[in-house]
Amino acid sequence: MSRSFNQQLDQHGAWRSNFAHRLQWLSRWLTENELLDQAVAERLRGLETQIRTSKVMVAFVAEFSRGKSELINAIFFAGYGRRIMPASAGRTTMCPTELGYDAAHAPKLRLLPIETRLEPHSLAHWRDKPTRWTEIAIDVGNAEQLAQAMSKVAEVRWVSKDEARTLGFWNDDTPDDNPVQDAEGRVEIPRWRHAVLNMPHPLLEQGLVILDTPGLNAIGAEPELTVSLIPQAHAVVFILGAETGVTRSDLSIWREHLITEDEGNDTRFVVLNKIDTMWDTLSAPVQIEQQIERQREGAARLLEVPLAQVLPVSAQKGLQAKIQHDSLLLQASRLPALESLLAEGVLGKRETMLRLAVDAGMTALRAEAERILKVRQRDLAEQALELQGLRGKNVSVIRHMRARIDQEHAEFEGSNTRILALRSVQGKLLREVYAVLGRTALKADMVKLSAALKRPGVKFNVRKVYAETFDSLRNNLREVQATTAEIQSMLHATFRQLNAEQGFTLQAPAEPDLTGFEQELAQIERSHIHYLGVGNLLKLAQADFCDKLVRALASRLRLVNEAAMTEVERWSKGASAQIDAQLKERRRNFSKRIEAIERIQSAAGNLDERLIELAAQESNLAELHVQLREFTSLIAQHGKPQPAATIGELRAA
Secondary structure, eight states: OOOOHHHHHHHHHHHHHHHHHHHHHHHHHHHHTTOOOHHHHHHHHHHHHHHHHOOEEEEEEOOTTSOHHHHHHHHHSGGGTSOOSOOOSSSOOOSOEEEEOOTTSOSEEEEEEGGGGGSSOOHHHHHTOGGGSEEEEOOTTOHHHHHHHHGGGGOEEEEOHHHHHHHTSOOTTOGGGSOOBOTTSOEEEESEEEEEEEOOOHHHHTTEEEEEOOOHHHHHHOHHIIIIIHHHOSEEEEEEETTTBSOHHHHHHIIIIIOOSSSOOTTEEEEEEOGGGGOOTTSOHHHHHHHHHHHHHHHHHHHTOOGGGEEEOOHHHHHHHHHHTOHHHHHHHTHHHHHHHHIIIIIHHHHHHHHHHHHHHHHHHHHHHHHHHHHHHHHHHHHHHHHHTTTTOOHHHHHHHHHHHHHHHHHHHHTTHHHHHHHHHHHHHHHHHHHHHSHHHHHHHHHHHHHHHHSSSOOTTHHHHHHHHHHHHHHHHHHHHHHHHHHHHHHHHHHHHHHHHHOOOOOOOOOOOOHHHHHHHHHHHHHHGGGGSGGGHHHHTOHHHHHHHHHHHHHHHHHHHHHHHHHHHHHHHHHHHHHHHHHHHHHHHHHHHHHHHHHHHTTSSOHHHHHHHHHHHHHHHHHHHHHHHHHHHHHTOOSOOOHHHHHHHHHHO
């Protein structure tokens, strides 16, 4: 039996929570056994952050009056026993709305005034400016108050045509797309530019983010939606009216904003909503079904998607059925089929990706911790051999050995110049990486693109400049890859020397592979090149639209560069952490050797007792080795989440 979206999200959230608890336990165990060096701690933090902050975003896109908000109510908020999202007839949601949950902030609705469009900043910029948002506290236990708060999202203003033009809601060159004027010549526009609901709803607490987008005009006026937010969604649900099928405006949204040249558009789902309008009492059920199938086939053909991704639904009847607990009506609404498809298509893939990341992360963490254990085991073996050589020796021999250990210690501390030199060169090269991928370099590339877009006249060469911009960004990544290769070569050479001279077991971590970021750049480039086509010449003639497009693009590209820098930084820290760990272990070894000689000299403990202690320590290290493998395997296991039981097993072990 297939699981609904809600059920699978519940299980996904339980798995994430369970894994976070397991990581916390492992961190304590590693700390207690002195295995939590910088490299291991970095791995743990990375995994914990990835799991805790992992979001699943589902974007709902439709022209107005397609029942989009009603569908969101039916899938996610039926438990309230009423509508939460405003879903009356006609145009309701006129500003993009994000629904999610961040425990660091109180439950509230944040509204960004539409006037912020007049300032040269992206949505990403405004997110960090809380004073510019209107905030409304919400009571999640009060459905009436929550629905009343959400009704604010639909608020509008009536402004002059000139003001509408300035804000991006009126274009003299595309009169068909302009809103209708009232008797006084005024135009209706949304009061808010963007809305963010922070709400501890069970699904949102588990990492779900819902993006509710307005219709064609609003999408076109806010390029950041299509350049940044919608592409980041793990699934897009595109809603049509079952009675109308694919209209011209529907097709425009689909082709201009939702279709990319990328492979893998299998997370683009098409919903034929309002099939209840076809439930004609004068038609036989077979006829109704045939009519629905014809609409499905027509939509699949026009939108060029597999028929399996076009689902007929009645959101209104689905919501009604859930509220009234009417299982027959729920099946007739066909809502469960959509929920199952979302569950398998979105959450299934997302969870698979996270599990693969967990597997890779735990393997790397285990390798780092095992390296520490192996160094300790080797040092104990050397100590045992050294002490066994003292059997039957007189006091002068023991004194001579103490002097030799002191000399070795002094030579060791004086030989760190090579390590200091390595770190100096490594730091210099990393600064070069940050300069290449930093904001200043990206800004320079964006300035060139912006200048090309703002050039007067028909922008025949804008595609060329666009391609050159992305070529430059890719070359930046390749330059960084060459720099990391240089650092890697230096690490290999220095590590070989240190291993030979100091008896270390250093092994350079795998060089970061930045090709994935190049692919991400290519995906962004392909996804949005249509903005520069002939169909958008009129919009490209508007300086304001060009500014918004570049800012939105820059925000997304900045995330790619920052992720690449984070990857390089993590790799560099891993190399440094190895050196620090082995320096620490070597100093620890010297202390143990000196302590053992002093005890034998002072007769505080005899030689045999010390050798027994070393044997016990070796046995303990072997046991730690076994436990490390068992615990990391248990934590990464793919079984069903069992939080309490699993943690209990780990502690018992």
